[in-house]
Amino acid sequence: MSIGRDEVLHVARLAELAVRDEDLNRLVDQLNRIVDYVAQLDRVPADGAADLFLPGPRQVELREDVPGSVPLARPPAELSPEFADGFFLVPRHGAMEDL
């Protein structure tokens, strides 16, 4: 399987990653080598019997959806570039298009 420049750019858009033009050819080459390498799993006969495996507790249960107490070393206002009236301020969707 071969991944072309357009497909790398498409995946980069899905990943919200700007790729510089000068890096694109190298990325195309390296991604093809990586994907060709991992594709060796295709040669393994599928037995269809294997269940999914995850380590850790048999069942990870969600905790109660109540505010927890993570002790913070600094107040919330110091955690963000902008904070007002108890809220973190972030760029508004569409706001920058209006500029």
Add this chain to the structure above:
Amino acid sequence: MSAPAVAAATGARLVAAEASSLNATLHWSQALLDAEARRVEASPGGPLHAVPVAIKDNIVTTDAPTTCASRILEGYVSPYDATAVTRLRSAGAMIAAKTNMDEFAMGSSTEHSAFGRVQHPLDPSRVPGGSSGGSAALVAAGVVPAALGSETGGSVRQPASFCGVVGVKPSYGRVSRFGLVAFGSSLDCISVFGRTVDDASKVLAAMSGHDPLDRTTLERPAMVPPAPRRDLSGLRIGLPREYFPADLHPGVAAAMERTKTAARELGAELVDVSLPNSPYAVPTYYIVAPAEAAANLARFDGVRYGPRKVGPGGDIRALYQATRGHGFGPEVQRRILVGTYVLSAGYYDAYYGKAQRMRARIAEDFRRVFAGGVDLLLTPTTPTPAFRAGEKTEDPVSMYLADIFVCAISLAGLPALSLPVGRTEGLPVGAQLIAPLLEDERMLAAAAALERVVAAEAEVR
């Protein structure tokens, strides 16, 4: 030695390490070390009283930056401490430094740090392994007796082998990851380097146990450092044939022969076993881990984390893309792209689904061998000793193969460690012991017995 004296001596060694261009630390200060000493003096005692421990820079602390060796987190200071850090402090340890690493723990050589590569402490032209190379190098250079790293696919055992120190990965779920910056959540384990098995065991024990802040920790009490075994009598140790290929580096092969002889002389029964799916561990890992990384690293977008860069067009997606394109280094970008690709429409089952099924088969191989009466497994940790800097940076697949003997264990969630067992051409060689799930103590006790008899610093012939 009093805590202030330990702080002063540790600071002097850190200064000397910096002067030697080891580049193993990202943040430390004598003022912070002195503050740690005052805290320890105010509540003396504890199993790690006044022991200086270095911390990989992907484990958060409130009094120093946590950057994951990435420009995208440059200057970030966490508002809370990792549970592992809190527990080490409760046990009397002093946090000595935050250590250099491959960016976001992605790499096998600690060359992928935004703040420069870490040098091998015995040969500056070589790599210390990775991704926890800074922690491994600091312990190997004698700066600290123990350090924390993190494992996703061998990132403590592999550098421990390259640097000639002990590196222990616990069973998945025995140590809280609260405060460990997530890479591959079904794989990540905070792990330990020590000069000796005993050093590493004490640090691991102090951190272990259930944590309500991490729902993936197991409901088990904290570990107790095991008493070292006098010998290995009564133990059946399996030698999986897939981990002893014909093209194994001759120095590594010779060191393993010596280790097998030592184990037999200590009374162990060595038996040939097979883990037929382990050869597929690296391709499986390099689908599963990037897929999880692509999801976990989505939060570094210039809004939730990271210095904002405004991209062309000036909209919110341009901000995300410019911030991430500028802030992530080449290896992190590669893995995010691979992870996004294997999860994308049309490819999910061909790659991710297949890798998940292979992961189950790899884990089942281990379960079957242990259920068949084998107590531990013994393998080389790495196929070669430390390689030269720059040797593999342009060929990602070649770099990934440095993890060929460590990946499968991570996929199966098992405990494993690397023990220094000799040197070839002056470079350390590590042997890997692997235990069944939750048999960490059995593995540590056996390793301590082997440690007493293998001449870790002697050249193998």
